[in-house]
Structure formats: structure tokens, C-alpha cells
Amino acid sequence: MRSGRVGYATIWDGNIYVQCRRLPDRSLRCEAAGTLLQPSLRHVLTGDRLAALAQASWVLDASFGHHVRVFVPSEPTDRAAQAILAVLQDIYGADPAALQVQTAWVLDMPCPPRNGPSQNLAGLVNDAPSMRPTAIFACSYAAAAPPQTVTSAAELVDLYSVSVAAEIQRLRINAARRVHTVFDAGIGYIQCMPERQAAAIYCEAQSAESWPALAAILTPDRLGRLRRAGYAPPGRGPNHSRSYSIEVFDDVALAREILTLLHDVYGYQGAAALKVLTE
Numbered sequence: 001m002r003s004g005r006v007g008y009a010t011i012w013d014g015n016i017y018v019q020c021r022r023l024p025d026r027s028l029r030c031e032a033a034g035t036l037l038q039p040s041l042r043h044v045l046t047g048d049r050l051a052a053l054a055q056a057s058w059v060l061d062a063s064f065g066h067h068v069r070v071f072v073p074s075e076p077t078d079r080a081a082q083a084i085l086a087v088l089q090d091i092y093g094a095d096p097a098a099l100q101v102q103t104a105w106v107l108d109m110p111c112p113p114r115n116g117p118s119q120n121l122a123g124l125v126n127d128a129p130s131m132r133p134t135a136i137f138a139c140s141y142a143a144a145a146p147p148q149t150v151t152s153a154a155e156l157v158d159l160y161s162v163s164v165a166a167e168i169q170r171l172r173i174n175a176a177r178r179v180h181t182v183f184d185a186g187i188g189y190i191q192c193m194p195e196r197q198a199a200a201i202y203c204e205a206q207s208a209e210s211w212p213a214l215a216a217i218l219t220p221d222r223l224g225r226l227r228r229a230g231y232a233p234p235g236r237g238p239n240h241s242r243s244y245s246i247e248v249f250d251d252v253a254l255a256r257e258i259l260t261l262l263h264d265v266y267g268y269q270g271a272a273a274l275k276v277l278t279e
Helices: 039-043 047-055 077-091 129-134 153-173 212-216 220-228 251-264
Strands: 005-013 016-022 028-032 059-061 066-071 100-107 181-184 189-195 200-205 240-245 275-278
Touching: 005 077, 016 077, 028 077, 047 077, 066 077, 153 181, 153 189, 153 200, 153 251, 153 275, 181 251, 189 251, 200 251, 220 251
Parallel strands: none
Antiparallel strands: 005 016, 005 100, 016 028, 028 066, 059 066, 181 189, 181 275, 189 200, 200 240
């Protein structure tokens, strides 16, 4: 025992783990990794295996999505260890030869820090300084709502036109300043800035020359869509480009044009939320 600290024992293989601690009454509380913080475990924890977990007295704890079992104080340690190994091997499919064990003493607090959802062994109680930037400092975790996906350009326009039009308005109002906005879909972007010498908004659509991975996305048909939209090929700059007269395209019309191109040319369907980067 260490004053002011709680001992945690962890046994794991890859990102599969069980972590245990003694409670004040000497019972042993163990958490087996769940899918809330590790969505990839959905491929492991199938319906049959979840049923097997429940049958083995592991109960889902909604606070972090782990499966919890509490061994009574009278439970022999070796029997608890056998039960934990059985869960790891028989239900999670851990490799017995690859299992690792470690112990750590963590500051005693109601809600100790845990590895964040983007980290290895997500959800594990861990107060290592290296994990603090991405750690969860809370008594529960709720996953962010998944981005809303679309099936058409019209749906994408409905989803984002208000926010994109607001950025176009910002560019137009600040036409005398050096400002620009990037509409980043993750699989390609369109960036725009006001043209000082003309009543226009200049836009560039990312090319395969600036990001070679786009060669698989920007097929001849999709490049043809860009040309029909008035975009010149790379040459003067690394991207496809055109200017939009603000007398012809108001803020909403240009927002609709940009979103339609992101959908039709880059295949953007909203799987990742649209990022709007400004300067």
C-alpha cells in the first residue's frame, strides 16, 4: 500500500486489456476494454462474445463503456486471475504468449485520468505525464456524435451552406485585407480569397499536383466537371483556379457552388466534418 495512491494491475495484448484495483472493502474491481473508447473492438466483441461476457458476470458500465466485474474479498486471488485470463483469451481472443502485465500507483481521486480515445489502451487509468495532453479528466465519457453524411450535393448544401456563406461574406466585407478561407473536406479542399483589383472572389481547388494522393480521386470525368465550372488547370499556380464575380455570385450562390464541387469533384459526403480554416 502507498499512502494517497491506488494500485492498478493491467494485463493486456495489443489494445485488449483488463485493469484491476482493490476497493476499500478489499474486493477486486476489474474493467475489461469496451467499444465506446475503442470502436475497433466492435470487430472482436460480437453479439455472441458480449453474451459470453455477461454470462461470465461482466457487466457493462456506461460511464466509460467498459465491462466490469467485482470479485468479492473472499475470492482467492488465483481464481480471480484465472477468470481474467479466461476472458482475455476465450472472449477477446488475446494471445497468451503476447500478454503483458504491469502495475502502477495512481493518485487516489474519485475520477483518475484515463487514456483518451485516440490513444493506445484507450480508457485505461493512467496518470503518466506523457499521456496528459490527450487524457480524459472526467467521471464519464460520451463519444462525439458522428458527422452527418449525405447522399447528394443538394443535401451537402443544406448541411453547410449557412456556415460557408458566412465565410464568403467575411471575405467580401474584408476585400481590402489579406484574408482567405479554406474549405477542407479531408479528401480535398477549395480555398478562396478576395481579389483586390476586381469585385471578385478568387478560388483554388486542390490538385493532384499539390497532393499526389488526389490522383486516384480526380478522374478525367471529375476534372471535366471542374473545367465546366470554369476552373483553369494548374500552371500559373499548383491548383485549379477561377474567379467569381460578386455581381454574379452572391454569398449563398458561391457557397452552393463550392459545396457542390466538393461533392461532385472530390466525392465529399460528410464522413468527416467540413473544416473551415481562416486567416
